[in-house]
Amino acid sequence: MAKIQLNGKKILIKSNFSIQDLLNKYNLINKKIAIEHNGIIIPKINFKKKYLKNNDKIEIVHFIGGG
Amino acid sequence: MKKDIFKVAGKSLKSRLIVGTGKYKNFSETAKAIKASGADMVTVAVRRVNILDKKKPILTDYLNPKKIILLPNTAGCFNSEDALRTLRLAREMGGWKLVKLEVLGDKKTLYPNMIETINSTKVLVKEGFKVMVYCTDDPLLAKKLEDAGASAIMPLASPIGSGLGLQNKVNISLIIKQSKIPVIVDAGIGTASDATIAMELGCDGVLINSAIANSKKPILMAKAFKDAVVSGRNSFLAGRMKINYFASESSPTKGLI
Numbered sequence: 001m002a003k004i005q006l007n008g009k010k011i012l013i014k015s016n017f018s019i020q021d022l023l024n025k026y027n028l029i030n031k032k033i034a035i036e037h038n039g040i041i042i043p044k045i046n047f048k049k050k051y052l053k054n055n056d057k058i059e060i061v062h063f064i065g066g067g
Numbered sequence: 068m069k070k071d072i073f074k075v076a077g078k079s080l081k082s083r084l085i086v087g088t089g090k091y092k093n094f095s096e097t098a099k100a101i102k103a104s105g106a107d108m109v110t111v112a113v114r115r116v117n118i119l120d121k122k123k124p125i126l127t128d129y130l131n132p133k134k135i136i137l138l139p140n141t142a143g144c145f146n147s148e149d150a151l152r153t154l155r156l157a158r159e160m161g162g163w164k165l166v167k168l169e170v171l172g173d174k175k176t177l178y179p180n181m182i183e184t185i186n187s188t189k190v191l192v193k194e195g196f197k198v199m200v201y202c203t204d205d206p207l208l209a210k211k212l213e214d215a216g217a218s219a220i221m222p223l224a225s226p227i228g229s230g231l232g233l234q235n236k237v238n239i240s241l242i243i244k245q246s247k248i249p250v251i252v253d254a255g256i257g258t259a260s261d262a263t264i265a266m267e268l269g270c271d272g273v274l275i276n277s278a279i280a281n282s283k284k285p286i287l288m289a290k291a292f293k294d295a296v297v298s299g300r301n302s303f304l305a306g307r308m309k310i311n312y313f314a315s316e317s318s319p320t321k322g323l324i
Contacts, residue, residue: 066112
């Protein structure tokens, strides 16, 4: 298990969990989202190869209503 | 007559009305209001996904980016760093290079911090972004933004969400006269006639959110703004009559009995 911070909340994930796995867990595959991993933007093509480790900080953002 | 096309950042728009997508009751109302407004460009904000609510619909389920241009903004950013971070994420989301920059300086008035705004514009332009910039109605600063490579200048009519309407027509007119890039009045418009006045001054477009979303019937108000912008534009193109201080008869005096 690993403890990560996702959008400001601490969550537990399995070991060898990729960003792609995380998106699957939250039903976010094929949604218009962008991801920051420890402050660095991760391009979509790297979602599968980017594995998460203890204390990682992940931000998942999307578009909401705004003026 | 030559066709009057609104070009901004290389895109040709049918409507000179750009609308925001905030403050609506729900996404269905948002989508209906956008349709009624006839806008082909809408602004959107970038925020964290709510991870606790997996099933809840999201805005992009209701807006088709193939049919409507989404213009990501940096609303809520009070420094250059946050604004740049937000827009880089927005670009990653789907190739959005056309963005609306706003770097706020004061929580009470939501006035833009123009020093940070100009600096951020320079960085974004260097990174290949096309930047439409929310700014004060100061002609000198508007010129500095144009020189920094902005794609459009978006001076405020009055504070964001205030509904106070166009408070400084003279400054907006000065900005219009000096600018070679589109001038879009953003923020503070209260009702449809305010948009007409802005368009009559010669603005290239207006951006409206609260005046539609906070009206009693947003979908009807969206339609009102659509017509108001068209009216104002036509009036500007037609050119108003000269103002006289004395009366002038509309009916001929010849043949008077």
